[in-house]
Amino acid sequence: MTALTRTLVPGFRIRNSWIVPLLIAGACVFLVIGSVQSSLFAQQTVSGLANGGIYASLAVALVLIYRATEVINFAQGGLATFTTYIAWQLIDWGLTYWLAFAATLAIAFGGGMLVELVAIRPVERRGNILTIVIASIGLLILAEGAVGWIWGAQVKFMPSAFPARVFHVGGVAFSFQDVGTIGVSIASVFVLWLFFRFTKVGLAMRAAAVRPAAARLVGIRVSWMLSLGWGLAATLGAVSGLMAAASPSVLLQPSMMDGILIYAFAAAVLGGLESPAGAVVGGLSIGVLLNLLPTYVDWVAPALLLPVAFIVMLFVLLVKPSGLFGRTRVRKV
Amino acid sequence: MRSSLVARSAVIGAAALAIALAPFILSDYNRSQGADVAVFFIAILGLNIVTGYTGQISIGHGAFMAIGGYTTAILTHDHGWSELSTIPLAALVGFAAGVIVGVPALRFHGTYLALVTFAVALAVPQVAKNYSHFTGGTEGLVLPAHSGLWLYGASWTAAAILFVLAWLILRARTGRAFRAVRDSEVAAASSGVSLAVYKTVAFGVSAAFAGVAGSMYVLVNNFVNPDLFGLTLSLYILIGAVVGGLGSLWGVLVGAAFIQLLPIGLTSSHVLSSQSVPVIFGAIVILVMALVPRGAADLLRAIVSFHVRRSSNAPSP
Numbered sequence: 281m282t283a284l285t286r287t288l289v290p291g292f293r294i295r296n297s298w299i300v301p302l303l304i305a306g307a308c309v310f311l312v313i314g315s316v317q318s319s320l321f322a323q324q325t326v327s328g329l330a331n332g333g334i335y336a337s338l339a340v341a342l343v344l345i346y347r348a349t350e351v352i353n354f355a356q357g358g359l360a361t362f363t364t365y366i367a368w369q370l371i372d373w374g375l376t377y378w379l380a381f382a383a384t385l386a387i388a389f390g391g392g393m394l395v396e397l398v399a400i401r402p403v404e405r406r407g408n409i410l411t412i413v414i415a416s417i418g419l420l421i422l423a424e425g426a427v428g429w430i431w432g433a434q435v436k437f438m439p440s441a442f443p444a445r446v447f448h449v450g451g452v453a454f455s456f457q458d459v460g461t462i463g464v465s466i467a468s469v470f471v472l473w474l475f476f477r478f479t480k481v482g483l484a485m486r487a488a489a490v491r492p493a494a495a496r497l498v499g500i501r502v503s504w505m506l507s508l509g510w511g512l513a514a515t516l517g518a519v520s521g522l523m524a525a526a527s528p529s530v531l532l533q534p535s536m537m538d539g540i541l542i543y544a545f546a547a548a549v550l551g552g553l554e555s556p557a558g559a560v561v562g563g564l565s566i567g568v569l570l571n572l573l574p575t576y577v578d579w580v581a582p583a584l585l586l587p588v589a590f591i592v593m594l595f596v597l598l599v600k601p602s603g604l605f606g607r608t609r610v611r612k613v
Numbered sequence: 614m615r616s617s618l619v620a621r622s623a624v625i626g627a628a629a630l631a632i633a634l635a636p637f638i639l640s641d642y643n644r645s646q647g648a649d650v651a652v653f654f655i656a657i658l659g660l661n662i663v664t665g666y667t668g669q670i671s672i673g674h675g676a677f678m679a680i681g682g683y684t685t686a687i688l689t690h691d692h693g694w695s696e697l698s699t700i701p702l703a704a705l706v707g708f709a710a711g712v713i714v715g716v717p718a719l720r721f722h723g724t725y726l727a728l729v730t731f732a733v734a735l736a737v738p739q740v741a742k743n744y745s746h747f748t749g750g751t752e753g754l755v756l757p758a759h760s761g762l763w764l765y766g767a768s769w770t771a772a773a774i775l776f777v778l779a780w781l782i783l784r785a786r787t788g789r790a791f792r793a794v795r796d797s798e799v800a801a802a803s804s805g806v807s808l809a810v811y812k813t814v815a816f817g818v819s820a821a822f823a824g825v826a827g828s829m830y831v832l833v834n835n836f837v838n839p840d841l842f843g844l845t846l847s848l849y850i851l852i853g854a855v856v857g858g859l860g861s862l863w864g865v866l867v868g869a870a871f872i873q874l875l876p877i878g879l880t881s882s883h884v885l886s887s888q889s890v891p892v893i894f895g896a897i898v899i900l901v902m903a904l905v906p907r908g909a910a911d912l913l914r915a916i917v918s919f920h921v922r923r924s925s926n927a928p929s930p
Contacts, residue, residue: 422894425890
């Protein structure tokens, strides 16, 4: 396959296949050397990776739905907030953290399928992309509003699954919180990959996303695969929300995921919007970038992180709209 | 066809009369709420130009309102301008901001454009928070207060002028070009409509309207801070445009009244708490998209044409 991509300069073309691995390898070398040189750098990189894990799982959720329907689900963050509050409620009722975690994922899965069935399918039947995007914004308002209505707008305290201690590796202090967040996020994405790669349902879902008409011909219920996709996306979103709520820098409140959704957008766009692996790499890169920038660049205040993510997104869309891992698409007219 | 035109003129006339007479029976507090309706009216009018008529989705109109609002606030607070004289400048700054967003937007379609404008809506208040030297940061700036009557008069005058302006733009060559771009970019381009020019102009004009809305919004609230222009504002403007009807000028009034008056109605009638408002808004947006994607305008059009058909089908005595 000749994956050629046009850059900003007309006529100047770069081959996709080697430049992306080179870029990623370069970034990894930079991070490793920096971490060896300075313990602050190492610490910031690891907590950046932890944040990145949160962005990555939400970004993969976005990618799942985008691949199936070519629509960005603006409600992904709102739904994640809703499920996180369910987990808070279960813990408040006396469940242990991991029991509540598992129950929440199950509820999120069912809830995601239900949402697709009730809110998205009737709209999709009519519609163009604009209608579905607006419906998903309606869903975002609905989900965040429901959180505020049921649980109130005050900040809640979410216990963490991981001990609030640190451990030392070579003079660098790492928190269990950060390492645990990275572990859970990456593990959940990995499980999802196993599901898509090695199960029959996973194969059917991939077929339904790539060639709906052909999939229908071989007997796949494409509409059910869509619901299933929404269920899985909501589950991943729930993982992201739970990890975010446990992080010390995020407060459990109705608008908790608004900012994180933008970081996940940036991550998904950086990865190419169609590639789950790209979303993971994008999420981790955005997480590390947004953690290292304020540490080392004076004028980047914490309030400017959202604008920075926005600029990254805009830059990728303008220079290489297919992202790091995406394929260049020819648009039909 | 003719009867629907008459009906439409009658509706617009009645609405204009009601708006003009309303301040004489309202309390001063209600008048400032009425001024808020005008603010949303202007903002939705602007959004409708770019999303309803040109087909370019924008979820970031709160950001353009913020830019207009801060223009007015900074000029009156720090530089001693009179409030009303800042409004044309707010429109100009809004126009410039719209063009700046509109130029990269030329390369984006549908979902991507939604994504970028959504990020603009979240990013701009953060920028205002950060450069507190100019904007007063999180606390913001306080402006002199005005009576409800003054606010009502000023904001509805601005709304009326902009409504006529929008009508003039949309009925002429530019408006036809906008609609051509919306309906089919390929067809528009092959009939000689420059996509780049008209999309950018649509964004600019639309953002100029939003700038004026933002500047009136700041005057009505008599203060400005980043939270005033949060994501909720952008989303509510979009709800208003959707409920009123994308691509319908007089649906704008329905949309503006809907987002401003429904929360007040719900809260004051004690049917539901104010907390439930977003839930109801969200549900209504999904319902509208599923049932009548062109909003209230479409619904009314369907009813009117149904009646017209019925009366013309009725046997004459």
